[in-house]
Amino acid sequence: MSFDIPEDRRYLESHEWAHEDDGVVRVGITDFAQDELGDVVFVELPDEGETVSQEGEFGVVESIKAVSDLYAPVSGEVVGVNEALFDAPELVNDDPFGDGWMLEIDADDTAELEALLTAADYEDQIA
Template sequence: MSFDIPDDRQYLESHEWALEENGVVRVGITDFAQDELGDVVFVELPDEGDSLDQEGELGVIESIKAVSDLYAPVSGEVTAVNEELFNAPELVNEDPFGEGWMLEIDADDIDELDALLTAAEYEDQIA
């Protein structure tokens, strides 16, 4: 099976993606992760203004098959949360790289992204 792995973002080994624009990092889970989880039924996310540490837990995602922790790609302050997911968690399955995004972080140190996987490295990991 082939999974969508956009090359405009970086990836955590724990299957989150990070898309940086002007120092703000948008975060979600990968196509592979949503496929492995199955139907997402609940997403728990931090509040705007919360501080996160790189690779620290940022929330929980629950599907009909499993409950998984979510991890932050960078340290910083949460500046936006996708509140659509609270009423429509299935957006994570339908559009994990678009409407299913989870939150945005104002990165303390954008160079932390350098520690993440490229699209090619992530593809090798899930192969």
């Protein structure tokens, strides 16, 4: 099976993606992760203003098959939360790299992204 792995993002081994734009890092889970989870029924996310640490837990995604912790790709302050997911968690399945994004972090240091997997590295990991 072939999964969408956009080249313009970095990836955690735990299947989160990160896309940086002007120091703000948008975060979600990968196409592979949503496929493995099955139908997402609940997403727990931090509040705006909370701080997260790189590779620290920031929330939970629950599906009909499993409950998985979510990990932050960078350290910083949460400046945006996709509140649409509270009423429509299936957006994570339908569009994991678009409408299914989870949070936005004002990164303390965007250089942390360099430590994450490239699209090619991530593709090798899930192969």
